[in-house]
Amino acid sequence: MARAKNEDKRALILLTSKTLFAQKGFFNTSISDIVSETGLPVGSIYTYFKNKEEIVKVIVEEGWADLHARLLDHFRSTKDPLEKLQALIETFLPGLFDDLDLINILLAEALDYTRIEEKLEELTKMIFSVLRSLAKNNDIKLEYSKKEMEVALIVYFLGILHAVKLARSTDIGVSIPEIMEFVKKSIEKTMGLKV
Amino acid sequence: MARAKNEDKRALILLTSKTLFAQKGFFNTSISDIVSETGLPVGSIYTYFKNKEEIVKVIVEEGWADLHARLLDHFRSTKDPLEKLQALIETFLPGLFDDLDLINILLAEALDYTRIEEKLEELTKMIFSVLRSLAKNNDIKLEYSKKEMEVALIVYFLGILHAVKLARSTDIGVSIPEIMEFVKKSIEKTMGLKV
Amino acid sequence: MARAKNEDKRALILLTSKTLFAQKGFFNTSISDIVSETGLPVGSIYTYFKNKEEIVKVIVEEGWADLHARLLDHFRSTKDPLEKLQALIETFLPGLFDDLDLINILLAEALDYTRIEEKLEELTKMIFSVLRSLAKNNDIKLEYSKKEMEVALIVYFLGILHAVKLARSTDIGVSIPEIMEFVKKSIEKTMGLKV
Amino acid sequence: MARAKNEDKRALILLTSKTLFAQKGFFNTSISDIVSETGLPVGSIYTYFKNKEEIVKVIVEEGWADLHARLLDHFRSTKDPLEKLQALIETFLPGLFDDLDLINILLAEALDYTRIEEKLEELTKMIFSVLRSLAKNNDIKLEYSKKEMEVALIVYFLGILHAVKLARSTDIGVSIPEIMEFVKKSIEKTMGLKV
DNA sequence: AATGAATGAGTCTTCATTCAT
DNA sequence: TATGAATGAAGACTCATTCAT
Numbered sequence: 001m002a003r004a005k006n007e008d009k010r011a012l013i014l015l016t017s018k019t020l021f022a023q024k025g026f027f028n029t030s031i032s033d034i035v036s037e038t039g040l041p042v043g044s045i046y047t048y049f050k051n052k053e054e055i056v057k058v059i060v061e062e063g064w065a066d067l068h069a070r071l072l073d074h075f076r077s078t079k080d081p082l083e084k085l086q087a088l089i090e091t092f093l094p095g096l097f098d099d100l101d102l103i104n105i106l107l108a109e110a111l112d113y114t115r116i117e118e119k120l121e122e123l124t125k126m127i128f129s130v131l132r133s134l135a136k137n138n139d140i141k142l143e144y145s146k147k148e149m150e151v152a153l154i155v156y157f158l159g160i161l162h163a164v165k166l167a168r169s170t171d172i173g174v175s176i177p178e179i180m181e182f183v184k185k186s187i188e189k190t191m192g193l194k195v
Numbered sequence: 196m197a198r199a200k201n202e203d204k205r206a207l208i209l210l211t212s213k214t215l216f217a218q219k220g221f222f223n224t225s226i227s228d229i230v231s232e233t234g235l236p237v238g239s240i241y242t243y244f245k246n247k248e249e250i251v252k253v254i255v256e257e258g259w260a261d262l263h264a265r266l267l268d269h270f271r272s273t274k275d276p277l278e279k280l281q282a283l284i285e286t287f288l289p290g291l292f293d294d295l296d297l298i299n300i301l302l303a304e305a306l307d308y309t310r311i312e313e314k315l316e317e318l319t320k321m322i323f324s325v326l327r328s329l330a331k332n333n334d335i336k337l338e339y340s341k342k343e344m345e346v347a348l349i350v351y352f353l354g355i356l357h358a359v360k361l362a363r364s365t366d367i368g369v370s371i372p373e374i375m376e377f378v379k380k381s382i383e384k385t386m387g388l389k390v
Numbered sequence: 391m392a393r394a395k396n397e398d399k400r401a402l403i404l405l406t407s408k409t410l411f412a413q414k415g416f417f418n419t420s421i422s423d424i425v426s427e428t429g430l431p432v433g434s435i436y437t438y439f440k441n442k443e444e445i446v447k448v449i450v451e452e453g454w455a456d457l458h459a460r461l462l463d464h465f466r467s468t469k470d471p472l473e474k475l476q477a478l479i480e481t482f483l484p485g486l487f488d489d490l491d492l493i494n495i496l497l498a499e500a501l502d503y504t505r506i507e508e509k510l511e512e513l514t515k516m517i518f519s520v521l522r523s524l525a526k527n528n529d530i531k532l533e534y535s536k537k538e539m540e541v542a543l544i545v546y547f548l549g550i551l552h553a554v555k556l557a558r559s560t561d562i563g564v565s566i567p568e569i570m571e572f573v574k575k576s577i578e579k580t581m582g583l584k585v
Numbered sequence: 586m587a588r589a590k591n592e593d594k595r596a597l598i599l600l601t602s603k604t605l606f607a608q609k610g611f612f613n614t615s616i617s618d619i620v621s622e623t624g625l626p627v628g629s630i631y632t633y634f635k636n637k638e639e640i641v642k643v644i645v646e647e648g649w650a651d652l653h654a655r656l657l658d659h660f661r662s663t664k665d666p667l668e669k670l671q672a673l674i675e676t677f678l679p680g681l682f683d684d685l686d687l688i689n690i691l692l693a694e695a696l697d698y699t700r701i702e703e704k705l706e707e708l709t710k711m712i713f714s715v716l717r718s719l720a721k722n723n724d725i726k727l728e729y730s731k732k733e734m735e736v737a738l739i740v741y742f743l744g745i746l747h748a749v750k751l752a753r754s755t756d757i758g759v760s761i762p763e764i765m766e767f768v769k770k771s772i773e774k775t776m777g778l779k780v
Numbered sequence: 781a782a783t784g785a786a787t788g789a790g791t792c793t794t795c796a797t798t799c800a801t
Numbered sequence: 802t803a804t805g806a807a808t809g810a811a812g813a814c815t816c817a818t819t820c821a822t
């Protein structure tokens with residue numbers, strides 16, 4: 001009885017807000033902007049979300065969960081660490097780069113709204129374990145300690161995200177394929193193998 | 196004298212705003228916060244700056260100019276590219292890392308208020324020319340093209356800044372000295388020499 | 391059976407609302423508060439009551455009717471005006487004082503939602519007639535005219551209620567037994583007899 | 586320099602709000618009502634008061650302080666306790682009754698916004714000391730203990746205020762002069778003297 | 781009848797900027 | 802020039818009530 005909560009509306013609010021937050025920033029996007037853009041009445045925003053802050057939080061949380069799940073899928077589809085690495089580079093990263101809105105939000109506001117450090121740690125661990133297996137399998141002597149790898153991965157990941165963001169929104173003179181190429185070459189150099 | 200007093204006020208506004216913007220963000224800092232913190236009357240803020248936006252712009256612009264000048268000073272103090280590189284690593288970077296407030300502002304809001312891409316380009320060019328001389332002087336065959344170096348420098352620079360920011364404000368499990376160490380090692384690996 | 395269930399719901403709404411209105415006030419109590427506290431669906435509130443206002447009105451109306459009925463019962467149980475007076479003082483007043491929630495609502499909002507003056511008049515008449523019979527029976531010469539008695543009863547009644555309210559909710563330094571004692575002594579003084 | 590805060594505006598806001606609060610109640614009076622009625626811009630309300638709640642608090646606080654001061658003046662103007670009592674009855678009470686708006690606010694909302702019990706205690710002490718001197722001077726044996734007097738004064742005061750409120754706003758059948766008369770007679774009875 | 785999502789007018793409050801003094 | 806009161810559009814959010822299911 002009574003109307004059931006409408007999943008489509010929730011999704012519409014999230015999608016619209018994500019675009020707006022990415023374009024204009026969280027603070028420059030008003031609830032009234034979201035209302036105009038979605039065509040929903042103000043009240044409806046609040047039947048689906050406690051407040052404006054919760055909207056960003058959910059965008060980040062669900063966006064990240066999605067990325068994470070996709071990566072896990074790729075990792076589970078093979079045992080070979082090299083294939084895992086390839087999946088990471090050829091499928092996961094481009095997929096992530098497509099979600100520029102999420103990247104924007106993550107880099108701009110996520111710090112205040114979600115534990116970004118936990119997410120980075122999750123990711124770092126997964127990649128580190130792949131690289132280690134890869135090294136083991138191919139008899140590669142890694143020149144970096146665990147801690148060094150950790151630092152490297154964090155710096156790379158944040159750097160790549162930010163570079164992609166700038167690549168799309170400014171005249172930085174660097175393209176996304178070039179960034180992809182850089183990532184690939186770096187890994188190849190570090191691991192001494194072709195991907 | 197009166198002039199000096201005015202400069203003091205301007206500087207006070209900039210310093211206070213910088214701290215506040217870095218701590219609470221641009222949008223969560225009100226002019227009235229700046230007024231309370233500086234003890235100046237509201238009107239004064241507007242005799243020194245056109246509006247709130249101009250305050251961030253000046254903070255970023257002057258902050259960057261300062262960094263840039265410091266780097267140039269170091270570069271001019273020697274002809275030896277290795278010494279230049281060392282100055283970069285041992286003086287410039289730590290100096291930059293000390294200005295965490297500026298880093299915070301640059302990464303969070305700068306995009307909207309200043310041409311960060313131009314600044315990155317400036318920096319990239321300087322470093323690139325150092326590395327090239329270094330390679331030439333030491334007969335190192337650089338394995339990266341100019342474009343690749345550009346991409347690499349951008350990714351590294353942004354990644355390092357963001358990592359430092361996170362290192363200070365969250366529990367990311369990575370310290371600034373570790374980040375410094377990573378930078379050094381990366382350069383040594385890439386250039387095949389000790390710094 | 392189904393009917394009984396409905397009566398239960400209606401009663402639950404009234405009881406819960408009464409507590410909430412007394413605790414937080416009518417305007418600080420939202421329908422949603424009543425919903426949370428009762429566990430009933432919002433819609434149910436509106437199948438039992440036209441709107442929020444009607445809930446207070448019913449609380450006051452039924453609460454008063456109950457008090458009135460109890461008083462009448464006591465009065466009917468005896469012919470002796472002295473016993474009536476005693477019933478009034480020893481049973482009715484303490485009973486009323488126990489319904490602090492009703493007192494709170496009556497004093498705070500009743501004016502807007504119910505004809506409190508009619509209720510006061512009803513009560514005043516009953517008490518006045520008791521006192522008159524008492525005076526007659528005991529050959530007491532009342533020093534107050536009818537009008538004066540009316541004023542006195544109104545002032546006393548309102549003053550007592552408000553004092554009880556304050557006694558319970560603030561640190562007024564006066565207890566309910568002390569108020570009871572004052573009432574008794576006043577009547578004894580006025581009527582020149584022991585109760 | 587700059588405009589000085591305008592005492593007239595502050596007074597206008599207080600006066601207007603007092604009337605509105607008394608007429609429609611605190612919760613039924615919106616800031617926007619105050620704005621319409623005063624003709625001031627919204628912002629101005631907030632340059633003079635922190636928020637809506639502060640407006641009531643100030644109304645009550647300043648209103649009470651005024652009453653209190655007036656009473657003190659009367660008390661200081663004479664040493665004779667009988668004259669003090671007369672001042673109380675013939676000047677202070679009528680003055681208070683004229684400020685019906687304040688009475689309304691005091692009885693309706695004061696509990697939540699001001700320590701009404703402290704105010705009652707202040708008043709009670711003053712009156713009690715007058716009555717005691719009076720008793721002493723005239724060799725009257727007071728039949729009430731200090732505590733009893735306290736209770737009596739509280740009940741009387743609250744009862745009178747509430748009765749006056751009802752007398753003005755409803756059809757309670759009792760007039761303010763009649764209430765005044767009752768007060769006078771009660772005191773005369775209790776103290777055994779003419780006022 | 782029962783339900784609870786839907787609605788949007790209305791709430792209080794903020795705040796960058798202006799301008800009278 | 803220095804000041805800080807004045808301004809009002811815009812902000813996020815609430816909530817009694819309705820009505821589709």
